[in-house]
Every structure is written in structure tokens, then in C-alpha cells.
Amino acid sequence: AQSVAQPEDQVNVAEGNPLTVKCTYSVSGNPYLFWYVQYPNRGLQFLLKYITGDNLVKGSYGFEAEFNKSQTSFHLKKPSALVSDSALYFCAVRDMDTGRRALTFGSGTRLQVQP
Amino acid sequence: DGGITQSPKYLFRKEGQNVTLSCEQNLNHDAMYWYRQDPGQGLRLIYYSQIVNDFQKGDIAEGYSVSREKKESFPLTVTSAQKNPTAFYLCASSKAESSYNEQFFGPGTRLTVL
Numbered sequence: 001a002q003s004v005a006q007p008e009d010q011v012n013v014a015e016g017n018p019l020t021v022k023c024t025y026s027v028s029g030n031p032y033l034f035w036y037v038q039y040p041n042r043g044l045q046f047l048l049k050y051i052t053g054d055n056l057v058k059g060s061y062g063f064e065a066e067f068n069k070s071q072t073s074f075h076l077k078k079p080s081a082l083v084s085d086s087a088l089y090f091c092a093v094r095d096m097d098t099g100r101r102a103l104t105f106g107s108g109t110r111l112q113v114q115p
Numbered sequence: 116d117g118g119i120t121q122s123p124k125y126l127f128r129k130e131g132q133n134v135t136l137s138c139e140q141n142l143n144h145d146a147m148y149w150y151r152q153d154p155g156q157g158l159r160l161i162y163y164s165q166i167v168n169d170f171q172k173g174d175i176a177e178g179y180s181v182s183r184e185k186k187e188s189f190p191l192t193v194t195s196a197q198k199n200p201t202a203f204y205l206c207a208s209s210k211a212e213s214s215y216n217e218q219f220f221g222p223g224t225r226l227t228v229l
Contacts, residue, residue, distance in 0.1 A: 009155070032215045043119075043205055043220035044158075051215045090157060096215070102148060102173060103218065107157040 002027045002095045006106035013081045014114050021076040021089050021109045029097025033074040035065055038088040038108075047089075050074060061085070081113045118142065119221035121206050126226045128193070128200065136191045136224045138206035145211035147189035148218060151175060152203040161204075164189055165211050193226065201228045 003026045013019045025031055032051055036044040048059025055067045065076045074091060088110050092103040119140045128134045140147065146165050150158040160173030164183040178197025183189055189208075193200045203225050207218040 006157075034217060036220075041203075041223070041225070043121075043222045044207075044218075046217045046219070049215065049217055094215070102160050102163045104160075105150075105158040107155060 002031075002093050002098070002104045004091050004093050004104055004106035006089075006091055006109045008109050009107075010110045010112060012112045012114065015083055016080050019078050019081040019085070019111065019113070021091075021111060023074045023076065023091030023106060024072050025074060025091070025093040026072065027093060027095035027097075029095045031074075032094045032096050033065075033067065034092040034094075034103065035059065035063070035074075035076050036090045036092065036105075038090065044090060047076070081111075083113050083115050086111055086113045119206060119208055119219055121204075121221035121224050123224060124222065126224055128226060128228050130228060131195045133192055133194050134226065136193065136204055136206075136226070138189045138191065138221060139187055140189075140206075140208045140219075140221075141187060142208055142219060143186075144208035144219070145186070146209045147183070148207040148209075149173075149179075149181065149189070149191045150205045150207065152205060152223075158205065161191065200226055202226060 005024045034049045035047040038044045050057045050067045058064045088108045090108050091106040122137045148163040149161040162181045164170035180192045205223045206221040209218045210216040
């Protein structure tokens with residue numbers, strides 16, 4: 001079975017400071033990992049993904065994420081937060097070695113960036 | 116514009132009624148998905164389809180039904196058997212030739228049972 005944990009319901013950060021949104025995963029094989037962002041009453045927007053290769057993945061809007069296999073983590077980061085980054089962030093995983101072709105999502109982390 | 120459309124945006128249902136949520140995509144994607152979103156629970160998979168005329172149950176399929184008669188369309192019916200249908204429903208699609216392709220999401224339908 002595949003699962004994702006986002007241990008923080010909410011993260012608060014001041015504008016201009018670096019931000020981190022945490023994600024850990026569990027799969028029996030090798031993971032495909034994704035980050036999505038959701039603004040109020042909207043669908044999810046894709047930010048970035050890790051498939052293979054470089055552990056540091058760069059995505060949209062200045063976000064990046066670091067894959068750490070030993071810690072089974074895929075934390076989302078941004079060097080300097082903007083107020084407009086305030087939204088709900090979801091981590092998702094798919095086990096590339098199983099037959100299930102759909103993603104499993106975490107419960108989401110609400111990011112609040114204060115001006 | 117290419118993308119995924121869902122209708123209606125808001126839907127109200129009386130208890131005991133079936134309702135159908137529409138999802139259409141013009142991205143030429145093979146795979147389509149339905150998720151349910153409840154506060155604090157993230158997204159849970161209801162059904163997915165990798166190809167026309169074929170679909171699989173997700174984690175919470177009870178009380179729901181789907182059809183996939185056309186590549187572009189994947190409607191979801193919420194039946195009266197679904198005991199707690201009030202939620203935000205999201206449709207998504209992706210290329211199916213590789214399992215690492217990201218999913219694209221529609222804007223969602225908010226269903227409320229009166």
C-alpha cells in the first residue's frame with residue numbers, strides 16, 4: 001500500500017522568509033512524488049514532481065523540493081515566501097512498482113504567509 | 116483553451132435523489148479520475164478510468180457510479196446510497212502512457228445535500 005503524511009496542518013511564515021512544507025511517504029517499491037497547490041474553491045494546480053535523477057527538483061513559481069530516500073521525505077521549499085503563496089498544499093505519491101495507477105494524496109498543509 | 120471543465124459549480128440535492136456531475140476534457144488524455152475532498156482529509160479517490168469503456172473502483176466507490184463512453188467525458192453519479200455526499204468533487208485527467216505523468220484538475224463541483 002502507498003501512503004503520504006503531511007504532519008503539519010498549517011505553516012505560518014513571514015513574507016520574505018524561507019518556507020518549508022513537509023511530506024513523508026511510504027511505498028513498497030520506488031516512488032513517483034508530486035506537489036500540488038489549491039487556492040480557495042479551485043481545483044489543484046501541479047507544482048513539481050520527482051521521477052528519478054537529481055534529488056532537488058525545481059518547479060513552478062519558484063518552488064523546489066528535495067527527495068530524500070533514506071528519510072522517505074519530499075519536502076517543499078521556497079527561498080523567499082510571498083503573500084500570494086498562501087494556499088493549501090498537497091503532496092502525492094504513486095508506487096511505480098505496483099499496478100495502482102492513481103495517486104495517493106496527503107491531507108494537505110495550509111500555508112499562511114504574513115505581510 | 117485546453118483544459119478540464121466541471122459542471123455545475125454548485126449543486127444542491129435532496130436526500131434520496133441521484134445527481135450526476137459532469138467532467139469534460141479536451142486535452143486528449145486517456146486517463147480520468149474522480150476525487151472527493153473533505154476538510155482535513157485531503158483527496159480520496161472514488162473511481163478512475165484508463166481507457167474508454169473501462170474503469171476501476173478507487174478507495175471510496177460505494178454509493179457512486181461512473182461511465183466512460185467517450186474519451187472526453189467521465190460523468191460521476193452520486194446515488195442515494197451514498198450516506199454523506201456533501202463534499203467538494205474534483206475531476207482530473209492525465210496521459211496514460213506513463214504512470215509518472217501529472218494529473219490536471221478541473222475547478223470542482225461543490226455538492227450539498229439539503
